[in-house]
Amino acid sequence: MIIKITGICLIMFSSTLIGLYYSNRDFFRQNDLKEIKKALLILMSEIDYCLTPLPLAMRNISTRINNPISKIFLNCSDIISQNTNKSMNEIWKESIDNNKKELYLNEEDIGYLYSFGKTLGYLDKGLQINNISITVKYIEEKINELNESITKNKKLYQSAGILCGLIICIVLI
Amino acid sequence: MPEINVVFQIAAVGILVAVLNQVLNSVGRQEQATMTSLAGVVIVLFWIVKNISELFSTVQTLFQL
Numbered sequence: 706m707i708i709k710i711t712g713i714c715l716i717m718f719s720s721t722l723i724g725l726y727y728s729n730r731d732f733f734r735q736n737d738l739k740e741i742k743k744a745l746l747i748l749m750s751e752i753d754y755c756l757t758p759l760p761l762a763m764r765n766i767s768t769r770i771n772n773p774i775s776k777i778f779l780n781c782s783d784i785i786s787q788n789t790n791k792s793m794n795e796i797w798k799e800s801i802d803n804n805k806k807e808l809y810l811n812e813e814d815i816g817y818l819y820s821f822g823k824t825l826g827y828l829d830k831g832l833q834i835n836n837i838s839i840t841v842k843y844i845e846e847k848i849n850e851l852n853e854s855i856t857k858n859k860k861l862y863q864s865a866g867i868l869c870g871l872i873i874c875i876v877l878i
Numbered sequence: 879m880p881e882i883n884v885v886f887q888i889a890a891v892g893i894l895v896a897v898l899n900q901v902l903n904s905v906g907r908q909e910q911a912t913m914t915s916l917a918g919v920v921i922v923l924f925w926i927v928k929n930i931s932e933l934f935s936t937v938q939t940l941f942q943l
Contacts, residue, residue: 868898875890
């Protein structure tokens, strides 16, 4: 009897947690996107008005934004200052790949970030600023889309998690 | 009587599937709502298919068919 009760508790606990994870995943992704948008806007002003060199600009950004995203910029600036013979695109990709696991972004977002790196540190100021503003536009679009899906799916995933746990318990009893 | 447990289990599954159905319907996922209710029906059928066959054989022996 005790084994049964502990089993039921474990199933309920884990299914509730899975439900909570799914309901919050979109929310975390939106937070990451907002943070990246903030970072890109700072980068834009650093490039446009201050004409800061890229390694320094990246370091400045990493001190001004929150953790998982700031690590990308810090990592990037570290790799640049090590003077390896890599292009900026490769460095950007590497620093994203190093911190990918901590982000809640999906493949599409990561792909956009990769393609953002292609023009980073390439040709003149205007091109880079245009590229940043294109990426910022994409991010804004995604944030708006996520706003709708968060309000729609949050309660659904929570209640679905709990109910599925209950059904599994009853079927197994 | 151990058989009465099945009735309670079926009732519980029915209630939970109904609630899940309502939740899924309210966010506009009609297809998944249909699939969950179908899954509930299949689970319950698995439980009672033995009892149904018993019932049929009882009826057969009762009327000597």
